[in-house]
Amino acid sequence: MLNIYERQLFIEALYETFYIIGITGVFVLLFGLIIGFTLYITSNPKITNQTKIMKIIHRVIATTNDVFRSIPFIILLIMIIPFTRLLVGTMLGPKAAIPALIISATPFFARVVHMSLFEVSNDTLEAAQSMGASFKHLMYVIFKEALPSLVSGYTLTLITLIGFMSAAAVIGAGGLAFLAYEYGKFGSNYILMYLSIFTILALVFIIQIIGDKISRKLDHK
Amino acid sequence: MIELYKINKLYESKKESFQALKNINLKIKDQEILGVVGYSGAGKSTLVRLINGLIKPSCGQIIIDGTSIHALKQEDLNRMRYDISMIFQHFNLVSNLNVYDNIKLALSIKKYPKEDIDHRIHEVLDLVGLVDKKHRYPKELSGGEKQRVGIARAISNRPKYLLCDEATSALDQKTAYDIVQLLKTIHKQTKITIVFISHQMEIVKDLCERVVVMDEGRIIEDQPTKNLFVSPKNSITKKLIKQVIDEPVHLKNKNYYELIYAHDNVDDSLLSYAIKTYQIDVNIVYAKTLTINTEMIGYLYLEITGEHIDQAINYLREKDIEVRKYA
Numbered sequence: 001m002l003n004i005y006e007r008q009l010f011i012e013a014l015y016e017t018f019y020i021i022g023i024t025g026v027f028v029l030l031f032g033l034i035i036g037f038t039l040y041i042t043s044n045p046k047i048t049n050q051t052k053i054m055k056i057i058h059r060v061i062a063t064t065n066d067v068f069r070s071i072p073f074i075i076l077l078i079m080i081i082p083f084t085r086l087l088v089g090t091m092l093g094p095k096a097a098i099p100a101l102i103i104s105a106t107p108f109f110a111r112v113v114h115m116s117l118f119e120v121s122n123d124t125l126e127a128a129q130s131m132g133a134s135f136k137h138l139m140y141v142i143f144k145e146a147l148p149s150l151v152s153g154y155t156l157t158l159i160t161l162i163g164f165m166s167a168a169a170v171i172g173a174g175g176l177a178f179l180a181y182e183y184g185k186f187g188s189n190y191i192l193m194y195l196s197i198f199t200i201l202a203l204v205f206i207i208q209i210i211g212d213k214i215s216r217k218l219d220h221k
Numbered sequence: 222m223i224e225l226y227k228i229n230k231l232y233e234s235k236k237e238s239f240q241a242l243k244n245i246n247l248k249i250k251d252q253e254i255l256g257v258v259g260y261s262g263a264g265k266s267t268l269v270r271l272i273n274g275l276i277k278p279s280c281g282q283i284i285i286d287g288t289s290i291h292a293l294k295q296e297d298l299n300r301m302r303y304d305i306s307m308i309f310q311h312f313n314l315v316s317n318l319n320v321y322d323n324i325k326l327a328l329s330i331k332k333y334p335k336e337d338i339d340h341r342i343h344e345v346l347d348l349v350g351l352v353d354k355k356h357r358y359p360k361e362l363s364g365g366e367k368q369r370v371g372i373a374r375a376i377s378n379r380p381k382y383l384l385c386d387e388a389t390s391a392l393d394q395k396t397a398y399d400i401v402q403l404l405k406t407i408h409k410q411t412k413i414t415i416v417f418i419s420h421q422m423e424i425v426k427d428l429c430e431r432v433v434v435m436d437e438g439r440i441i442e443d444q445p446t447k448n449l450f451v452s453p454k455n456s457i458t459k460k461l462i463k464q465v466i467d468e469p470v471h472l473k474n475k476n477y478y479e480l481i482y483a484h485d486n487v488d489d490s491l492l493s494y495a496i497k498t499y500q501i502d503v504n505i506v507y508a509k510t511l512t513i514n515t516e517m518i519g520y521l522y523l524e525i526t527g528e529h530i531d532q533a534i535n536y537l538r539e540k541d542i543e544v545r546k547y548a
Contacts, residue, residue, distance in 0.1 A: 127313035130273055130384075131330045131374075132302030141326070144317045220358035221316045 006192055009179060013196065016094045016174040017165070017203070024101045024161055029154060031106045035065060036113025037139075044118075046125050047138065069107035073164045076104050077171060097165065097173035105161050112153035120145040148219035155211025159204050166200075176200050223249040223272055223382065223414075228281035230267055230438075241267045243438040245281070251381075254408060254415040256429030256446070258422060258461055263435040265418045269384050272416065273305045274298050286381075303331040306375035310387035312367040314359040314374070320346070321355040324374045331378040345373040349403060365396035369403065376407060383407075385417045389424050397421070401428045422464045426450070426513045434458045447513050451483040451543050466511055466520065476526055477506065478534070481543035482519035491540050492521075499536070501527030522547065 002010065041047050042058035071079070077100040081091050088095045120142050128141045143150075166177035176196040184193035230242040241264045249255050257265050270276040271283055274290050283290050285305070290298065314323050324342045333341065346352045349369040359367055368388060375383055385404070389397035401424055408415060419425050425432060425446070432449050434442040436457045442449065450466075453459045468479075480492075496503055507522040525533070534544050 121313075123309065123311060123313045124315055126275060127307070127309060128315075128326075128330070130275060130302060130305075130307040131327050132299035133330045134299060137326070137330050141315055144315060147317065218317065220319075220360055 002191065002195075006189070010192065010195060013174065013176045013179040014199065016178075017176045017200075020094050020097060020101065020165060020168075020173070020175055021158065021161060023098055024105065025158055027098075027102045028105045028109050028157060028161070031102070032109030032113055032157070033150075035061065035106065035110035036117065039065070039110065039114040040117040040142075046122055046129070047135075065107045065110050068103060069111065071104075073100070073104045074167045074170070076100055077168060092172050094174040096171060097168035101161060101164055101168065104164055105157055108160060109153065109157040112157060113150060116146045116149035116153055117142055119149060148215045148221075151211060151215040151218060155207060155215070158207050158211075162200060162204055162207075176203075222251055222286060223247075223416075224282075224284040225268075225271070226282040226284070228268075228271060228278045228283070230264075230271070230276065231279040241438055242271075242278070245438075245440055247433065247440065247443075249414060249416060251414055252412045253431060254404075254417065254429045256425035256432040257416065257418045257435060258420065258425050258432055259435035259457075260420060260461075262437075264438040265420075265435055266386055268435070269307075269386050269416060269418050272382075272384060273302050273307060303378060304380045305382040305384065306378075306380040307384040307386065308368065308371040308375050308388045310390050312359070312364075312371045312391075314367060314370055316359050319356050319358050320351060320362070320370050323359070323370060324377050327374045328377050333378050341377060345377050348376075348407070349373045363396075364392050365399060368392065368396075368400055372400075372403060372407070376411070376413065379411065380413065382414045382416070385415065385419075387418055387420070390419065390421060397424055398427070404428060422461050426465060426511075428514070430514065434461065447483055447516055447518065450511065450513060450518055451481050466509075476524055476530070477547035478523050478525055479543075479545045479547050480519075480521040480523060480537065481545075482521070483516075483543065484541045487519065489540070491537060491542065495533045495536050499527065499529035499533035501525055501530060501533050 038061055039058065042054055042061070043050075048054050068076070077097075080100055080103065084096050084099045085091050087099055090096050124141060124145060125138065128138055133141065162177075165173065165175055166181070169175070169178035169181045172178065176199050180193045180196035180200070183189040183196075225245050225247040228242055228245040229240065232239045232241055245264075245268065247268075257268060259265050267276055271278055272285070274283075274293070277291075285301065288301070290301065293301065315326060318326060321342060324345060325338060328338050328341060329335075342355075343352060346355055349372055351366060351369055351373065354362065354366065359370070362370065371388075383404075389400050392400065404415060404417075405428065407413060415428075417425065417429055429446055432442075432444060432446050433440055434449075434455065434457060436455075441455045442453065442458045449458065450462060453462055492503065495501065502525070504524040504526075505521065506524055507520075509520050511518045511520065527533070537544050
């Protein structure tokens with residue numbers, strides 16, 4: 001089995017994985033919700049007057065969002081190296097992967113949020129409006145109705161993030177995927193490689209199961 | 222009082238435009254129960270949404286208790302909506318909130334005093350008979366129960382007006398009838414003004430004191446409910462009424478007459494007098510009654526023969542019986 005050194009490597013990689021997912025996850029959640037809600041609000045005639053300016057605002061945000069979503073992650077990673085260096089001072093290691101992961105996963109999640117919100121029945125909105133709901137209350141109703149779908153969408157995003165992290169391994173981002181890549185590519189340590197891969201798989205399954213459970217618990221449709 | 226003056230509503234798109242409402246003038250008195258009837262596409266739903274400002278008219282004036290709602294800022298319009306509640310065909314409850322929280326949401330939107338909210342929720346739940354189901358989610362309720370929650374939510378802050386958009390159309394007959402009874406009870410207790418939109422004449426006749434009939438964006442008839450049934454003027458109205466009174470269609474091309482008793486003259490032996498005086502023969506083909514609200518209308522289908530038929534009919538008409546040749 002693993003010697004002390006290898007065990008150390010594995011634990012460190014596991015820690016890095018959680019670190020990267022944790023930090024990235026929080027930022028993606030925050031930015032994605034903001035952008036997703038903005039996309040929704042600016043395009044729903046029930047909430048905002050669809051004036052020319054409103055339509056332009058929506059188009060600009062949507063297009064920017066889609067541009068970043070369309071760039072393959074590995075390209076984006078290299079593309080923003082100057083920016084990353086400026087921001088975190090290095091282009092190597094776990095920290096260096098975080099900006100690219102955030103920039104790449106946020107547009108994805110923003111679209112998911114937008115779609116979830118759009119699924120909220122306009123009739124429910126109309127009912128809230130007929131009561132005289134303020135913007136705040138309206139957002140509360142939309143959020144409450146979309147929550148199960150938002151949780152599913154966020155689960156999906158987290159899993160996609162884990163996929164992206166494997167690509168980030170090429171810049172030495174660290175984490176389990178990096179370990180698998182480093183020790184697997186020359187056939188030097190298959191045990192470590194398979195252990196890393198199975199841990200990643202387990203992680204994906206755990207996230208999926210927890211996400212599904214929470215979503216189902218919140219859903220009363 | 223709700224007043225609508227010269228309302229037009231045009232829906233415009235690039236390809237075509239559609240005029241949903243044409244020159245609508247309507248006054249809805251306080252404490253009245255007004256029915257708005259018509260086939261789908263007649264403009265009923267648009268009309269009711271004008272009243273609470275969910276839809277803006279292309280031109281015309283909407284005045285509620287003396288205030289024109291056009292000039293209102295969104296904030297003031299929202300405040301006005303606290304007093305004009307609405308219930309819907311598909312109930313439109315927030316599906317991820319339970320019964321209690323659905324009503325609580327309405328009350329907090331309408332800035333009901335926080336310390337009284339819990340008490341008020343139980344009060345309205347008691348009124349609609351759903352106290353024991355307050356922790357259920359909408360999907361765990363039947364259609365009738367959902368509409369009860371809708372009603373509880375709508376009346377929770379004691380509004381002055383209640384708009385009902387096809388409120389019973391998605392329910393079976395018995396449940397629809399129960400909902401009508403509930404609305405009647407609420408009206409009796411609170412004197413709330415009700416505007417009841419529906420295509421179901423049989424429901425409207427039980428609930429409403431006055432009926433407006435709409436067709437193709439116009440108001441084509443506006444009468445007290447009983448008068449509407451006794452003397453409908455428009456062919457669309459007649460068609461709608463036929464949903465309720467199934468006329469004996471096989472009576473054709475003979476001396477058949479329809480007599481409608483709608484006034485307090487049922488105690489007099491008018492027909493008997495007419496038979497004796499004008500020497501007519503009468504064959505009763507068919508007879509029935511129709512209950513409208515709390516009143517009753519009698520329908521009598523007769524075959525009349527004899528020389529002085531016209532005089533006999535004139536006599537009956539003088540005595541406030543509606544007589545129509547049936548052909």
